Structure formats: structure tokens, C-alpha cells
Amino acid sequence: MDQKESGGRRGRPRSFDEQEVLQQVQEAFWKGGFEGTSIEDLTSATGLNRPSLYGAFGDKHALYIQTLRQYREATLARGRKILDEAPTLRTGLEDVYRAAIRIYSGHEEGRGCFVSSTAPPEALHDAAVRRELAATNDGLDAMFEARIARAQADGEACTDLPPSEAARIATAVLHSLSVRARAGASRRALHALAQSAVNLIAWTPGEGAADAAEDA
């Protein structure tokens, strides 16, 4: 947290915390998208002026890429932690989806996922954004796959789809929760979708899936 490292950098020090500013920038892009957010939006969101933003992070595009990366790393870390600490695949999925819905439905109207709500329009003509979007999807797939593989190895209740395939379904549900949240869907509707997905993936062979849905 302290910028006085060995030697110390010469010249006037920055008057802001870069991580915090990046978070505020992400918030602004989250609301307006990349093209829909102007530099002035960013300056008023961060309290910084233009030269400070450019000096610390580069131009608007570089700034956006950095927020995409930061969001992915933070999101994957949180998701992995939730899944790892959950006693079963079922509760792990439930907890991940619950956390996602809380984020996607937060603030004014539904915000959805930062990456999948703002990156797609740019991804078609911007290879760097496309790579970030792909990396986020791949990361989510791998995150779910690891937990599903563990569940199958432990003999937990689980679909007999290969872990890689079931994981992609789990990610697909996140994609849909994001789009639906952005469309204004209620938290109740989002939770219902999530629970249906859990009942398909963390499926209990003996009992029917419909039974498992009742104790939600």
C-alpha cells in the first residue's frame, strides 16, 4: 500500500491510488459501455483530470483493457474460492450463482456481468477486446470444470456429462443471467433459472430433478 519502496521514485508522487481509480473507471464503463463512455465521464467518475488518466494508464482503449483484465482476475478468484470451499458441487454452484446474481442485479437497474455486457460490441472489430472476452469465458469454463471433475471423482451427485461439457453449460447460465439482468429481469427470475441449472448439473440420480427443486 506504501509507494516508498527501495530507492523511491523521483519527482512528484501520484495523488491517487491506481487500483481504486481503475475500479471507478470500471464502474463507469460498466454503466455506459466502451463507446458510450467518454473521457469526461471517466474524469468525473474518478475525480482525476485527463492528463493524469493518460499518464497513469494510457489512452481510453488501454484503460478499458485493464479494467477487463482486473474484473476477470477478481471474478475468477472469487468464484474459485466459493467453489473450492463448498462442501458439495450443488451448494458450490448455488453459492456462485447467488453471488453472481447479487452483482448482476446490483445498483439502479440490472448491470449484468461487466465483461459480457460491454465487451461483445467491441469484440468484433477489436482483437484485444476479443482476446479478453475469450479469456474470461475460458477461465469460467475451467473454473467450473475443475469443481465438476472433483465432484465426479468424489462420487457426488452430478450429471454424467463430461466435466468439460457440463462446465460450459454452467458458464452458459452465467452468460444468460447477465443478459437477463441487463434486460431488467427480477432477482426472483434469475434465481429460478440458476436453480434449474443446478438441478440439471448437480443432479441426484436416485431422486428426480423435480424433487430436488422443491427444497430450494
Place this chain on the structure above:
Amino acid sequence: MDQKESGGRRGRPRSFDEQEVLQQVQEAFWKGGFEGTSIEDLTSATGLNRPSLYGAFGDKHALYIQTLRQYREATLARGRKILDEAPTLRTGLEDVYRAAIRIYSGHEEGRGCFVSSTAPPEALHDAAVRRELAATNDGLDAMFEARIARAQADGEACTDLPPSEAARIATAVLHSLSVRARAGASRRALHALAQSAVNLIAWTPGEGAADAAEDA
């Protein structure tokens, strides 16, 4: 197709077909998103000049809303037709996903779904766009639900989730195919996701889902 109706409208007739122009406008928005597409992009995509566009369709926002509506109606009509004509739920889902992937992966890089790739960034601060996005999601849910309900009534192979819930999963897979296509995923990867989803939803109780996946 002929504009000479009873009485005929006075004044100089339009030199373009409105449906065709709307299609070209949609193409432009599909590539660049709403904020990322300028009026000049639209004029060069349609061959019309600005006053003609404004006179026939209104401003940029109205134009975008109309393309969203047109896309939804065309997409739902095609999807319903495919599902209705399919002999089983399984083949119906496969055909719908195949058609979707062909559209989503078309042109240069993957374009994804027009609505879910371009509407989300605007939906947060634009109620009209949000309504269009929600209507598209609701339409897809209803489309799948009708076919799944019919399959269950006919005693077809099918998950025992309620049709409304299974339908939302089916729509979720479309959402994910769109995001992944936009991220540059291969057609092969998209087809694999679709097939996994079909194996979960149009599930054959006797055989395992893993078996059904092999003949893809």
C-alpha cells in the same frame, strides 16, 4: 410489394425498399453496436443520404429500435417453424442451434446474436432498448417452452424439469453461443456446447447422456 395502392400517395415516391434498407441498417449496427455506428456508417451501408434515413425512419435511436424488433420477429418466426416441423424435441433443438450457430458465426469473425450482442450496453440507461431485449428473451423462452411442453405431453425423451424451466436453459444456451461466437469461438466448439445442452434437455432416460453425445 407495389406501392400503388388505392388512391396512391401524392408526391415523389421513395427510391428504395424500406425493408431492405432496414436490413442493411441492422447489418451495420450488428457490426459496430449502437454507439459504435455513426450516421455516416449507416448512409454508406444503405446508399441513402441522411435526410432520406431521417424522413423514413426517424433518428438513429428509432432506427435501432426498429431493427431490434425486426430481428426479433424474424428470429422467433424461424425458430418456431424449425421446432414445430421437427419430429422430436431432440432434432428440433439440434436444428435450432445449428441455424443459430450458422448465423452467429457468419461473416468475417463471429457476429453473435444481433440483440444480445448490441443491446446490453444501451439497455441499462435506455428503457426502450431494455424492453426490446426483454421481449426477445421472453419470446425465446416461450418458443422453447411450447415445444418442450408438447414433447412431454407426447411422452418424448425429455428432462423432467418443468417446461418453463427447461426452456430458460435452452435460451441460456443461445445467449452463451452468442457471447462465445463474438469471442471468436470455433464453430466446432459452439456445436459441442449445443450438443451437450441437447443431451441435458432432450434426455433419454434409458440410455445415458454420455452415450447420446457420441453420435454427434
Place this chain on the structure above:
DNA sequence: CTAATATTGTAACGATGGGTATGAAAATGC
């Protein structure tokens, strides 16, 4: 304290954004 270095605030740059005024052109009604 002095010199060197980095950040800050103000202001401006050229380019492009969405939207429109203004006539010329092309059709119909009498």
C-alpha cells in the same frame, strides 16, 4: 538551497458526432 523529475490543472487542438435548413428533382391531382 539548487537542480532535476514527475504530476497536476487549464486550455486548446483537429476530427467527428448527430441532426437539419435549403432548394432542386420527381411524382400525382386537377
Place this chain on the structure above:
DNA sequence: GCATTTTCATACCCATCGTTACAATATTAG
């Protein structure tokens, strides 16, 4: 043919866009 009505083409309007000079300020090295 003549008046009327609608569309088409050129050009323009002002606002905002992303980006950057420039000079003042604040800090460290010596």
C-alpha cells in the same frame, strides 16, 4: 399544362469526441 406534395442531394450547424501542449506545482537527489 400547372399547382401541389413528397423525396433527394449538398452543405452546414453546433456540440462533443479523444488526445495533447504548456506551464505551474510538488517532490527527491545532491
